[in-house]
């Protein structure tokens with residue numbers, strides 16, 4: 001697994017022994033930037049949870065390069081923002097893989113948290129309660145936590161949902177910085193134009209693996225996605241894995 005960050009072998013994942021996504025084979029190369037696309041309910045979040053180690057395989061295996069830490073950012077709608085915590089609490093959690101849960105912040109840690117908040121444009125938001133953040137501000141805070149996790153493998157579930165254009169650009173810039181640092185990045189996205197413009201690799205799932213490869217090859221046909229997702233993205237021919 002020298003150049004392999006994640007290896008999936010006949011991987012089937014699901015809930016209460018009912019498969020949600022079946023027989024996935026493939027590998028994420030170290031330093032790759034990959035979009036994960038597919039219709040609602042096609043198993044994208046399930047696959048991310050499997051790679052993050054949150055969901056054990058029903059069959060097959062998911063091997064993650066043990067030399068690399070994994071950062072997983074769930075859909076922000078899955079987070080309970082009524083929890084009595086502020087932005088500093090949330091972002092500082094990114095330090096626990098390195099410092100442990102009972103961390104006492106050193107001056108160096110406080111500086112790293114401040115730097116991460118600055119990098120996502122949330123300077124001065126540290127004491128703001130999570131419940132008082134807008135959707136875009138919450139997404140920025142979650143990205144600050146990912147910065148602190150300093151992981152080699154970064155899994156992001158729909159980070160561009162319900163955010164405005166400038167937040168989207170800022171977050172995209174961060175993803176590109178991580179890519180330039182040779183981190184391995186997998187991002188669930190519904191916006192096919194964004195995938196086409198910014199992601200070199202694409203995985204397309206629909207309960208099983210439909211295609212995995214260069215984005216322009218994968219997006220060469222009619223994808224069974226809502227027409228809104230295809231707006232401005234042209235027509236694509238789907239190259240099925242089975243036909244390769």
Ligand SMILES: Nc1ncnc2c1ncn2[C@@H]1O[C@H](COP(=O)(O)OP(=O)(O)OP(=O)(O)O)[C@@H](O)[C@H]1O
Nearest residue numbers: 015016020021038039040041042043044045046047
């Ligand atoms: N906790 C759960 N318990 C039981 N079934 C689940 C659970 N989470 C997801 N599922 C089911 O697994 C299948 C895949 O769901 P998943 O959330 O992975 O899809 P998705 O592609 O991420 O969808 P979306 O684009 O809507 O976020 C769906 O049929 C869903 O109903």
